[in-house]
Every structure is written in C-alpha cells, then in structure tokens.
Amino acid sequence: MRNIRLTIEYDGTDYFGWQIQKRKPTVQGKITKVLERILEEKIKLIGAARTDSGVHALGQVANFKTRNEKLTTDSLIKALNSLLPADIVIKEVRKVPDSFHARYSAKSKIYRYHILKQLLPSALERRFSWHIPESLHWKKIIEASKYFVGKYDFSPFSVTGSSRKSGQCAVRDFKIRKVKNLYILQIEANYFLYKMVRRIVGALIEVGRGKIEPEYIKVLLLKKASTLRAQTAPPHGLFLVKVKY
Known part of the structure; x- marks a missing residue:
C-alpha cells in the first residue's frame, strides 16, 4: 500500500463545499470519483480542511492509500488533471510515509479573506471577494485584528456545528495588506472552529463601520x-492558502 498526498487548488463557487454529500457536487466527491476511475479501486480521500460551500483553496491538502504500486506520481497528476473539471487542479502528487494524515498531521492552516473596497462591484472579482462600497475605518480594523493573536477560546467567533468540543485555538499570525482596491486579511492558527474566519472578518467589518469598538474584541x-x-x-471571499506540517 502507498500513501499518496495531493495538493489541490479549486474554485469553490459551484460546489457544496469539500466534504462528500449525497446528490450534491463537492470537491472531495469529484476527486474521489476520478481517482477510483484511474486506480480501479475504492478510495478514501482525507482532506486537511472541510471548506464550506463557495469557499476556495490555493493549497488544500489531501491523502489516500492505494494498492496500485505501478502508476508513478507524475503519471497520476497528469491523469487527474486531464479528467477533473477546470475548476479543480492538482498542483502536486507525492508519496508520503504511511503515518501521514492530511488532517491530524497538520500543525497549522493559513486562510485569506479578500475584501473589495470600491464604489462599484467587479464582474471579475465577484466570485472571489466581498464587495463593500461604503467607507471603513481601516486603522481601527488593523488595531482590532491584533487582539486575535494568541491562545483564546474562540467560541464567540464560531457557530453551532464545530466538531471540536473545546473552543481553544492558537492564532499565530494576523496580517492585513492592501493591493489596489483589494484588502487581504490573512490569518494563521493551529485550528479553526466552524466558520471562525468568516465570523472574525464579519466582526472586523463592524469595527470598521464604527458599530463595535476594537477593544470589544478583547472583551x-x-x-x-x-x-x-x-x-x-x-463564503466567496475566503481562501484556504496553505496547510503546514
């Protein structure tokens, strides 16, 4: 048996998230179906993160085990990308130790959220950013973002549905940068609760609108x-950027 690791990029717009669902298109479902066609065996594909409907990925990681010892990783990546739809691309295929688990071996994950700050919406960015036309107080947003760095119970920034009993997460880094009219919020943590990044971004926008003071985040x-x-x-402004091991 070989343990194979995939690095995956996808546009999540037309999918009901990563995880397989009955009678609904998902990223995991599409890749699993193609793998089973290529390898001619049942495949259990394990993802590092279960991204929600409409969320994108630049560096999702998954692994699976196969009895096929003949097909090279170069041949497999070519076969996968020739059969997968254009909105899912396998960026890397490599053999890893038997103990590697895409989810449980992960040390941290990095997410980005894109906010398009301009008067008119963009036909090209509409799938990949949250368009906010009104003025925002970005100095206050940056001030508030600094409170998130550290180890805290992030339950107030989650919603019902997280599989983890504890709300404790360690946010290692939070950066905000601007590229023309696009604000990019990047956060790294050892674990993320259900919809945690999107709840954090929503709170920061309320800070920028003057409805929440930055200090309330700390409270x-x-x-x-x-x-x-x-x-x-x-969801469409969110990207899973990288999984660290």
Missing part, C-alpha cells in the same frame, strides 16, 4: 462578554 476573547452582533462574512 469577547477574555469571555467578559458573550454576544457578538455581527454578520458572518460571505
């Missing part, structure tokens, strides 16, 4: 308040 993280009145940012 929530220290569990001195439990209510977050902020919308969850839409």
Whole structure:
C-alpha cells in the first residue's frame, strides 16, 4: 500500500463545499470519483480542511492509500488533471510515509479573506471577494485584528456545528495588506472552529463601520462578554492558502 498526498487548488463557487454529500457536487466527491476511475479501486480521500460551500483553496491538502504500486506520481497528476473539471487542479502528487494524515498531521492552516473596497462591484472579482462600497475605518480594523493573536477560546467567533468540543485555538499570525482596491486579511492558527474566519472578518467589518469598538474584541476573547452582533462574512471571499506540517 502507498500513501499518496495531493495538493489541490479549486474554485469553490459551484460546489457544496469539500466534504462528500449525497446528490450534491463537492470537491472531495469529484476527486474521489476520478481517482477510483484511474486506480480501479475504492478510495478514501482525507482532506486537511472541510471548506464550506463557495469557499476556495490555493493549497488544500489531501491523502489516500492505494494498492496500485505501478502508476508513478507524475503519471497520476497528469491523469487527474486531464479528467477533473477546470475548476479543480492538482498542483502536486507525492508519496508520503504511511503515518501521514492530511488532517491530524497538520500543525497549522493559513486562510485569506479578500475584501473589495470600491464604489462599484467587479464582474471579475465577484466570485472571489466581498464587495463593500461604503467607507471603513481601516486603522481601527488593523488595531482590532491584533487582539486575535494568541491562545483564546474562540467560541464567540464560531457557530453551532464545530466538531471540536473545546473552543481553544492558537492564532499565530494576523496580517492585513492592501493591493489596489483589494484588502487581504490573512490569518494563521493551529485550528479553526466552524466558520471562525468568516465570523472574525464579519466582526472586523463592524469595527470598521464604527458599530463595535476594537477593544470589544478583547472583551469577547477574555469571555467578559458573550454576544457578538455581527454578520458572518460571505463564503466567496475566503481562501484556504496553505496547510503546514
């Protein structure tokens, strides 16, 4: 048996997330079907992150085990990309130790969220960014973002549905940069709760609108308040960038 690791890029617009669902197109489902066609055996594909419907990936990681010892990794990547739809691309295929597990071996994940700050929407960016036409106080947003770095209970920034019992997560880095009219928010953590990044972005936008003070983020993280009145940012602005091992 060989353990094979895939690095995957995808446009999540037309998929109901990563995880296989009955009678619904998913990224995991599409790749599994193609792998089984190529390898002529049942495949259990394990993903590092279960991205939601509409969320994209630049560096999703998955692994599977196969009895096929003959097909080279070069041949497999060519076969996969020739059979997969254009919105899913396998960027790397390589053999890894038997103990490697895409999800449980991960040390941290990096996500990015794109906000398009301009008056008019963009026909080209509409699938990949949250368009916000009104003015935002970016100095306050940057100030508030710094409170997220550290180890806290992020339950106020999650929604029901997380498979993890504890809300403890360690955010290692949070950066915000601007490229023309596009603001890119990048966050790295050892673990992310269900919809955590999108809830964080939604809270920061409320800070930028003046509806929440930056210090209230710290109050929530220290569990001195439990209510977050902020919308969850839409999925199409979110990208899984990298999984670190």
